[in-house]
Amino acid sequence: MPSAESNPVPPVAGRPSFRANDSAPSLDSVTTIRPDGSRPFLFPAATRGRLTTARRIVALVLLVFYMSLPWIPVNGHPAVLLDLVERRFHLFGLTFAAQDMWLLFFVLTGLGFSLIFVTALFGRIWCGWACPQTVFLEHVFRPIERLIEGDAFARRQLDEAPKSWRRFRIRALKHAAYVVVAAFFTHLYLAYFVSVPEVWHMVSNAPGEHWGVFVFMAAYTGLTYFIFAWFREQVCIVICPYGRIQSALTDDHTLVIGYDQRRGEPRGRAGTPGAGDCVACSRCVQVCPTGIDIRHGLQLECVGCTACIDACDDVMRRTGRAPGLIRYDSQRGLAKERTRWIRPRTIVYFILLLAGASVAGWAVSTIKPANFGVTRMTGAPYIIDAVSVRNQFLVRIVNKRHEPRRFRVAVERAPEGLVRSGVAEPVEVPALGEVVRPLILQQERARYAGVFFVLVTVADETGSFSLRREVEFLGPEARLLREEKEEARRAHR
Secondary structure (H helix, E strand, O other): OOOOOOOOOOOOOOOOOOOOOOOOOOOOOOOOOOOOOOOOOOOOOOOOOHHHHHHHHHHHHHHHHHHHOOOOEEOOEEOEEEEOOOOEEEEOOEEEEHHHOHHHHHHHHHHHHHHHHHHHHHOOHHHHHOOHHHHHHHHHHHHHHHHHHOOHHHHHHHHHOOOOHHHHHHHHHHHHHHHHHHHHHHHHHHHHHHOHHHHHHHHOOOHHHHHHHHHHHHHHHHHHHHHHHHHOOHHHHHHOOHHHHHHHHOOOOOOEEEEOHHHHOOOOOOOOOOOOOOOOOOHHHHOOOOOOOHHHOOOOOOOOOOHHHHHHHHHHHHOOOOOOOEEEEOHHHHOOOOOOOOOHHHHHHHHHHHHHHHHHHHHHHOOOOEEEEEEEOOOOOOEEOOOEEEEEEEEEEEEOOOOOEEEEEEEEOOOOOEEEEOOOOOEEEOOOOEEEEEEEEEEEOOOOOOOEEEEEEEEEOOOOOEEEEEEEEOOOOHHHHHHHHHHHHHHHO
16 A cells, blocks of 8 residues: 555545544634543654755754864863863854853843844745744654654554554664663753863763763753654644744735645646646645644744655646646735835834844954953941941952963052052953952042042053952041041040
8 A cells, every 4th residue: 555655636635634533623723632621642744845945055064063063172161061060161263251141141132033034035034944943843853753653554553553562662762762862962061161072072972970971961851852752843832932923024925835726736646627726635635734724824833944846846847737726825826916025114123133133243243352340348338447448349250261470460440549459450360260359449538529430440561451340448427527627626626
């Protein structure tokens, strides 16, 4: 009996991606949720075609990119290393300290506006081509499933077959392979946080030596296995909010995957008088990873994977019809109207994109090879004696470079009579280290005129950059000191 993947025009139409006893959901329901709330498991068929090949090439490039980042050295560190223990984050040659995390907001804002602009033009192209969920599921885990269990027809039969040793053996082999692949990618994920040599050191030692990391890795491996072995498309439909907001980001001019109703309707088999080009084979439904029927129009569950395009084009060629019944086009284009790429929505989104990119670029440009902070010592905010008013601070200098550096600390905009002690000499900070030093500022009581501000600066000895922090010198109200002085003078008389 031919399989659903080898037969482009199966004899029975419907939604064969579901189990045999499942009825097709209505248009106002989610395809992967039955009326009783349970979840039907999908068995999407494989496709061949130009878009499938292109997506596989993109996925391969992305997988190599993901796996190579912890191995590629840039300025003495991996291209991406998020060192949570030392609070150092290395991204493509830039080193961020914990104090730089405020920049992340602007970077994410710039990326968010980029995604909004791309969505307005090309719909969910991110989901179908570059999202890690799609890349790993469709190009790593599903191929393993097809290799072990067979095509969609064989997988569906195996799922509906009664329990047997053969079924147990095949399923056990598949899930064992899933666990191995999940563990591999989880260890690769760990290398983003502790580096590849440290991961190897942990793996080559007993779990008890790194018990916390071992438990985390086991839990994350289990989570990865759960997502790609069972939860699958539910991540896109239930968890990810992107599909829910696409209707607010797109319009009738957005490039999406659509079905040409003018050409395809009414449906009918080849040779049927008056029938359109759609032969009602439901091949587009069989290959859909979320089980939708694209002929009903753009739907929330559509991730833009292009599987239905290649499947339909294959059927069109075999039946002697022109491809493109299902294709990339806008809703206006499908209605034989002109698609406008430049429109108010795209103009506004492009302006937001430029603003987000500009702010993100500015934020990154403010990164310095060192950070420093000035904090007041714990205890009284100031100390007053018979001679002076004293404020005590701690200066923390963080060196983000990969070699030791010497820094000078200076106090600027100081009023007359301010005496400084501490960090008078250059401070040497080790590579990727930090040093904390006390800074004492004293002002003579006779010269003290109230609260004032001074500027504390830190500069490296080469003079390549400097950092500044304004601090407040606290003390009692000057009026109280004057009254106290006047009383002491009268008492002396």
